[in-house]
Amino acid sequence: MATFASGGRCISRPFAQALLNTLRQQTRPTSRRFLLTASCADPANGLGEEQRQIQKMALDFAAKELAPNMQEWDEKEIFPVETMRKAAQLGFGAVYCDEKFGGTGLSRLDASVIFEALATGCCSTTAYISIHNMCAWMVDHFGNDELRSQWVPRLASMDTFSSYCLTEPGAGSDAASLSTTARKDGSHYVINGSKAFISGGGESDLYVVMCRTGQAGPAGVSCILVEKGTPGLSFAKKEKKLGWNSHPARIVNFDDCRVPVTNLVGEEGQGFSIAMKGLNGGRINVASSSLGAAYAALEQARDYMKIRKQFGKSLENFQYLQFRLAEMATQLVASRLIVRNAAVALDSQDPNAVALCSMAKLFATEECFKICNSAMQIFGGYGYLKDYPVQQYMRDCRVHCILEGTNEIMRMLVSRDLLTER
Structure with a gap:
C-alpha cells in the first residue's frame, strides 16, 4: 500500500519531533493490544514510520486512559476533563494549529490517524476532542495575532475547552x-x-x-x-x-x-466561510472517529467469534460469519482510504477538497455504523447488553451521520460538484 506521508516524512516540525523522541525513550516492549495488527485491516497500513509512532502513542493512550472508563463516562454522563487534558499533554488539543502559538503543527492526515486511534478507546470523548480541535483551528487560522496568542495556547493545553x-x-x-x-x-x-x-x-x-x-x-x-x-x-x-x-x-x-x-x-x-471551512476538517474528524469505533467493534466481534460456541463449534467456523467478518473488514478499509484521501486533499488545498471531504464523511460514517451494527449482531443477545462495549460504539457513532452536515447535505454537495460545468 502506498505511503500517505508527503515526501516520505509527514512530521518534521520541532514540536512533533520532540513528541516522537519522547515516545521512543519512554516506550517499553509490550504485548500488542490489537489482534488485528498486521492484518489486512491494520490501521497502520500505508502510513510512514513517524505517523505509525504518533498512531501508537494515540492507541496506547486510548487503551490506558479511555477504554477502561468509556462505560462509566457513558452511564454517568461524565465530562472527563482531566483525561482530556492528559491527551492535550501529548499534543492532541490543537493538532493542526500552528506551533507559533502552541499548536502541534501536524497535518489533517495526521489528525485523522490520531482521532481514529483515540476513538478505539472512547468514540464519544474523541468526537468532542475533534470538535475542540476544529474550534482551535478557526481561531488560529482566521484570528489576528492578538486572539491567537490569547486563546490558542489555552486551547492547545485544554485548560480552556x-x-x-x-x-x-x-x-x-x-x-x-x-x-x-x-x-x-x-x-x-x-x-x-x-x-x-x-x-x-x-x-x-x-x-x-x-x-x-x-x-x-x-x-x-x-x-x-x-x-x-x-x-x-x-x-x-x-x-x-x-x-x-x-x-x-x-x-x-x-x-x-x-x-x-x-x-x-x-x-x-466572513463567518459563514469560516464555518464551512472549519466543517471540511470537522467532517474528516468525525469520519475518523467512526473509523475508530468500527475498528474496535470489528476486533471485538472477531475475538467473540473465537470463544463463543453454538451447535458444538465456535462461531469462527461458520462460513456465513466468516463472510460477514470479511465484508466488515472491507467496509472499514475502504472507509479509511476515502477518509485519508480527503485529508490529503485538504492538506494540499486540492480544488476538489470540499466534495472529497463530503464523500468521505458520507461514506465512512454510514459504513462504519453498519460495521458496528453487524458486530453487535454477531454478539447476539450479549451485544444488546451494556456490559459489552460493542453497543456503545454503535450508539456513539450513529450521530455522525447527522452532525457536521447531515449525510443528505453531503449527497447534495457531491452531486453539485459533479453537475457543475467546468
Whole structure:
C-alpha cells in the first residue's frame, strides 16, 4: 500500500519531533493490544514510520486512559476533563494549529490517524476532542495575532475547552438562515439568539459563535468568540442523548450578551466561510472517529467469534460469519482510504477538497455504523447488553451521520460538484 506521508516524512516540525523522541525513550516492549495488527485491516497500513509512532502513542493512550472508563463516562454522563487534558499533554488539543502559538503543527492526515486511534478507546470523548480541535483551528487560522496568542495556547493545553455554535433551533441544514444577531454598540457586540445541540454546552469555556451582523444570507454572518461567564450567556437543560454521553449537549442562549469587538474572528461577513471551512476538517474528524469505533467493534466481534460456541463449534467456523467478518473488514478499509484521501486533499488545498471531504464523511460514517451494527449482531443477545462495549460504539457513532452536515447535505454537495460545468 502506498505511503500517505508527503515526501516520505509527514512530521518534521520541532514540536512533533520532540513528541516522537519522547515516545521512543519512554516506550517499553509490550504485548500488542490489537489482534488485528498486521492484518489486512491494520490501521497502520500505508502510513510512514513517524505517523505509525504518533498512531501508537494515540492507541496506547486510548487503551490506558479511555477504554477502561468509556462505560462509566457513558452511564454517568461524565465530562472527563482531566483525561482530556492528559491527551492535550501529548499534543492532541490543537493538532493542526500552528506551533507559533502552541499548536502541534501536524497535518489533517495526521489528525485523522490520531482521532481514529483515540476513538478505539472512547468514540464519544474523541468526537468532542475533534470538535475542540476544529474550534482551535478557526481561531488560529482566521484570528489576528492578538486572539491567537490569547486563546490558542489555552486551547492547545485544554485548560480552556471550546464549543462550536452554528446550528439553531430553526436553522440546521439551512445554516445560512441563522437568526442569532450581533449588533455593534460602541466597542462591543450585543448578541441575541439561541444555538442548539451544542456539544460541551455549559461545560466549555469558549464558544465560537456564528451570528448575523449584516444582511440576510451567508454574506451577513460573522464569527465571534464568547467566554463562559459573560453576562447574558446562559444554558438550557442538558439534553438526554442516545449516545455521545461523555460530553453534554445544551441549547446556548444569548440575551443582550455583550462581548468586545476584539472578539471578532476574521472580518465581519466572513463567518459563514469560516464555518464551512472549519466543517471540511470537522467532517474528516468525525469520519475518523467512526473509523475508530468500527475498528474496535470489528476486533471485538472477531475475538467473540473465537470463544463463543453454538451447535458444538465456535462461531469462527461458520462460513456465513466468516463472510460477514470479511465484508466488515472491507467496509472499514475502504472507509479509511476515502477518509485519508480527503485529508490529503485538504492538506494540499486540492480544488476538489470540499466534495472529497463530503464523500468521505458520507461514506465512512454510514459504513462504519453498519460495521458496528453487524458486530453487535454477531454478539447476539450479549451485544444488546451494556456490559459489552460493542453497543456503545454503535450508539456513539450513529450521530455522525447527522452532525457536521447531515449525510443528505453531503449527497447534495457531491452531486453539485459533479453537475457543475467546468
